[in-house]
Amino acid sequence: MITWGISANSHDAALAVFDDNQLVFASHSERFSGKKNDPDLCDGLITYAADRWGSPNEVVWYEKPWVKTLRQWRAGQGFNHRSNNIKQYLKNYGISVPIDYQWHHKSHAAAGYYTSKFKDAAVVVIDAIGEFETLTIWHGKDDELKQVYSQRYPDSLGLWYSAMTQRCYLKPNEEEYILMGMAAYGDPDKLYFRMMYDFFGYNHKNIIKLNNNLHRGCRDWAPDLVVNDIFDIAAATQAIYEYQFEKILSKAKKLTNASNVVIMGGCALNCLANPIAYRVFEQVWIMPNPGDAGSSIGAVLAKTKQRVDWTTCSLGYDMGQKDSLESIVDYLEEHKICGWAQGAAEFGPRALGNRSLLADPRGSTIKDKVNAIKQRQEFRPFAPIILEELASDYFDLCGSSSDHRYMQFISRCRDPKSFPAIVHRDGTSRVQTVPNNGSKIRQLLELWFEKTGCPMLLNTSLNIKGQPMVNDIKDAKKFETCYLVKVFT
Numbered sequence: 001m002i003t004w005g006i007s008a009n010s011h012d013a014a015l016a017v018f019d020d021n022q023l024v025f026a027s028h029s030e031r032f033s034g035k036k037n038d039p040d041l042c043d044g045l046i047t048y049a050a051d052r053w054g055s056p057n058e059v060v061w062y063e064k065p066w067v068k069t070l071r072q073w074r075a076g077q078g079f080n081h082r083s084n085n086i087k088q089y090l091k092n093y094g095i096s097v098p099i100d101y102q103w104h105h106k107s108h109a110a111a112g113y114y115t116s117k118f119k120d121a122a123v124v125v126i127d128a129i130g131e132f133e134t135l136t137i138w139h140g141k142d143d144e145l146k147q148v149y150s151q152r153y154p155d156s157l158g159l160w161y162s163a164m165t166q167r168c169y170l171k172p173n174e175e176e177y178i179l180m181g182m183a184a185y186g187d188p189d190k191l192y193f194r195m196m197y198d199f200f201g202y203n204h205k206n207i208i209k210l211n212n213n214l215h216r217g218c219r220d221w222a223p224d225l226v227v228n229d230i231f232d233i234a235a236a237t238q239a240i241y242e243y244q245f246e247k248i249l250s251k252a253k254k255l256t257n258a259s260n261v262v263i264m265g266g267c268a269l270n271c272l273a274n275p276i277a278y279r280v281f282e283q284v285w286i287m288p289n290p291g292d293a294g295s296s297i298g299a300v301l302a303k304t305k306q307r308v309d310w311t312t313c314s315l316g317y318d319m320g321q322k323d324s325l326e327s328i329v330d331y332l333e334e335h336k337i338c339g340w341a342q343g344a345a346e347f348g349p350r351a352l353g354n355r356s357l358l359a360d361p362r363g364s365t366i367k368d369k370v371n372a373i374k375q376r377q378e379f380r381p382f383a384p385i386i387l388e389e390l391a392s393d394y395f396d397l398c399g400s401s402s403d404h405r406y407m408q409f410i411s412r413c414r415d416p417k418s419f420p421a422i423v424h425r426d427g428t429s430r431v432q433t434v435p436n437n438g439s440k441i442r443q444l445l446e447l448w449f450e451k452t453g454c455p456m457l458l459n460t461s462l463n464i465k466g467q468p469m470v471n472d473i474k475d476a477k478k479f480e481t482c483y484l485v486k487v488f489t
């Protein structure tokens with residue numbers, strides 16, 4: 001029995017394949033279409049999945065399209081049921097099988113809870129908007145998810161964060177992570193912090209209450225701001241988000257009395273705020289793809305209530321590996337930077353060693369060199385990838401070092417002067433730890449450590465600016481030609 005979980009027709013489409021309830025594949029559509037954040041499925045993705053695991057017997061869709069249509073109509077976006085006709089949408093890709101529809105926030109919650117190792121946990125879902133829900137809290141117990149709190153459009157912390165992203169001249173629903181990176185360069189206590197509080201009201205029923213509907217952004221807010229102020233706005237946005245986030249977590253703790261928490265929804269990508277969860281809960285799990293794309297997995301789990309024994313997010317296109325690890329380490333030692341594309345692509349927004357640009361994190365010029373290759377803003381930090389058992393020698397980690405396998409929390413670097421390329425302006429790093437699991441990236445790190453005495457590498461995604469991460473050998477060659485950086489495969 002082949003089941004496809006699908007999240008598409010909105011933004012960042014994704015497909016997950018379950019073979020008799022075993023998760024065997026998951027990928028963003030963009031990796032096959034080459035279109036960044038592709039909202040739609042594409043033929044390359046469908047063909048790859050069908051050729052490898054067979055055509056689906058059933059599709060589980062990640063939300064209820066007709067309820068979404070109703071919300072869009074109420075929000076003044078017109079009544080367009082045709083665009084949410086999923087049966088027809090899938091037919092256009094040659095898929096004509098029974099479709100099961102799950103609730104948007106339940107798909108998020110299930111993606112988190114059933115991939116966690118917790119039997120008993122509070123599950124917090126924060127995003128911009130589902131069908132109507134914007135913030136939900138669930139109690140996951142003995143493989144059942146029970147909703148204990150629900151908050152609806154237009155009161156949305158995610159929508160507010162996206163509105164501030166747009167006000168800072170960035171792309172909402174896409175570049176929130178850039179706003180987060182800018183926060184370290186601003187002063188949260190300047191004028192904007194106070195002004196921003198006017199967005200929030202009070203209502204005894206809601207955790208988050210907005211005074212205005214921010215669905216269409218707030219382009220006119222603070223009309224006198226000058227470009228340099230956007231760093232202060234970013235800092236204030238982040239500070240307010242963190243305050244509200246802790247409030248939400250405290251409410252979740254109160255409602256469930258659980259020791260563990262699962263955090264899901266697009267807001268769970270806020271790695272600056274995520275360590276706050278350890279102030280309220282003992283253990284934390286964030287599924288590595290907590291946004292809507294991850295709901296392709298979550299939709300199926302919401303239906304089946306099956307647990308996934310999560311060991312990796314390398315679930316995508318598999319290109320194998322041919323170059324020797326010795327040759328890669330030798331090259332890195334000499335040239336300091338190289339690309340590496342191998343094995344199954346990561347399912348999620350972060351490169352975790354399978355589609356990575358790697359560099360020696362030591363030395364004062366590496367950061368500028370990698371920035372020049374990636375053609376990106378200098379305020380955006382690079383992340384270290386480190387042998388798990390040595391991580392706490394170099395970073396002050398929240399939770400245990402195994403909680404850092406997916407780059408979801410910031411940690412303070414203990415020796416920023418020795419590793420300037422992976423330390424952000426505020427002295428923090430987005431650490432990724434690699435366990436002793438025999439993976440290729442683990443073997444590469446071990447060899448690098450053996451030769452250099454340095455247990456970490458700089459790791460950033462292998463992608464051409466504005467394009468998705470490298471997926472296959474053709475993409476890897478294109479990257480090499482475009483940036484004149486050697487890519488090992």
Ligand SMILES: [Fe+2]
Nearest residue numbers: 127129265292
């Ligand atoms: Fe969502």
